[in-house]
Amino acid sequence: MKGYASLVKPYIIWMSLFIVVPMLLIVLYAFTTSGNELISFRFTLDNFFRFFDPVFIKVLLKSLEVALITTILCIIIGYPIAYIIANASEKSQTLLILLITLPMWINMLVRTYAWISILSDGGLLNSLLEFIGLPPMKLMYTDFAVMLGMVYNFLPFMIISIYTVLAKLDKALIHASHDLGANPLQTFLRIVLPLSLPGVISGITLVFLPAVSTFVIPKFLGGGQYMLIGNLIENQFITVGEWNFGSAISLIMAFIIMASMMLTRKMDRDASENTGNEGGKLW
């Protein structure tokens, strides 16, 4: 087996070239002023200070808010679905999980475009409203559209990670709870829910982190005015051309993501310790 270890080398080279080097470049950009020569850098912290402007802080808070609401909605919608799937017959479980993951086979960009054609003024939904004689609704470029797109996109991650834990749950525990006099509701609240928390926590990691930095969904479904932190970074790089400021925001973002990852990992560890299993851990 030892010989196979060297097979990892090309991968390491690939990773360092295309992931580590760009990241180092971002760090370099973030701490320097613009207009540098290749050999002489002028270091500065101005890029970071610039971010602490009420306008940008508002964007950051809005991003966190959207990500938080998305995560909560994903839990509320995803948990019952995961529960139903986990309790279905084995055959239907495979089918249902396939259906849940099916949209993920198609690129997220394409799926978001599909929502545009559903939600736009002359789109599918409004045509339907017109057909049944209701007034048309302004759907595109609203908070609703963004939220819909976000939940739609991230819900599968939540469902899968909760389902994984619920499916592994020993049915004997549920029988034992019934046996000891607990009715189905009591059994759910005292046994199933606490034991499935590790799945919920890894679901939170999988939904909250990408949701906080996404820029495609707010850009397409929220319109040009809808500014989240992801869009802000994209703007700095592509539209404004302020690579140094953009890099600084990226680093701030990376710091926030790392902090929240450490927090959820700690929560996960606590939950696993309490349940005595490592279930639902994705890393």
Add this chain to the structure above:
Amino acid sequence: MRKLIEFKNIVKSFDDSLVLKGINLSIHENEFVTLLGPSGCGKTTLLRILGGFISQNEGHVYFDDIEISNVPPYKREINTVFQRYALFPHMNVHDNIAFGLHIKKQDKQTIEQKVKKMLKLVNLQGYEDRPVTLLSGGQQQRVAIARALVNEPMVLLLDEPLGALDLKLRKEMQVELKKIQQEVGITFIYVTHDQEEALTMSDTIVVMNNGEIQQIGSPTDIYNEPENRFVADFIGESNILEGVMVEDYKVKFDDQTFECVDYGFEDNLEVDIVLRPEDIDIVPLEMGRIKGVIKSTIFKGVHFEVVVETPYREWIIHTTDKVELDKEVGLHFFPEDIHIMYKMGSY
């Protein structure tokens, strides 16, 4: 003793296979009943029907003369010790045991008192705050028993509860379980495939095979008077031979007629005969009516297991005396050692 549980013509099938083929069984108060049989004989299925976790296709279950087939498990006055304990991993020992009492909304003081009493009964004082995942198999087992018994059920179901323990611990727990049953004085229904476990603990053994009850009786009955070839074979080691009941008290096998103590069979009926290995003595050649050669001898601790070959068959004999290989010997047994059984399916 009062009749507590009655199964009436229970039929159960999973998909296309018939698991229980019309079980009729009564279980009494304070009885230690063991459902004994090989895996797949339907014993666990019967237990689960009583616990309410699955329902039968046909037949009725009565508890205290009331039909309970449609009563959900959480409303039955029955508690179960599950095969792999099924302790709640997110709770400590105390909370596991107190679970049923919390559900019944008993007051805190009563709960503490009862949990304490249970921990004493199962010999786990001082373990209240331990997480159950850190307990050994034997300790988990005790917690599972305490968690069930604390609810003061009228019946405790035990589904192969000792299966995961090592031999020594299993023996200890057998004695302890029997002691607990006598102390709390309730009905235990115990499922096992281990015949020795069944013989050690039970008041009544129900031998099952292929979804049917083969024999119901006390351990001594089952061992000494097996009703058919299956029971004789499953309980302990046996020499099972085919023979003919010539007339009352006379049975013919291996071309010789022997005196026995059984009667009431039809004359010249073909029967199965069981001779327990420990009931046969090895005697000098001229003193035995059956003669053979010693083929092998294995030391088993307390006894030797000796195989004697005759022109008709190989006999298994348990003896504490050392014997020589390849020696010609005689075999001797008394009339009361011969147990006559109807052939399976002929009654």
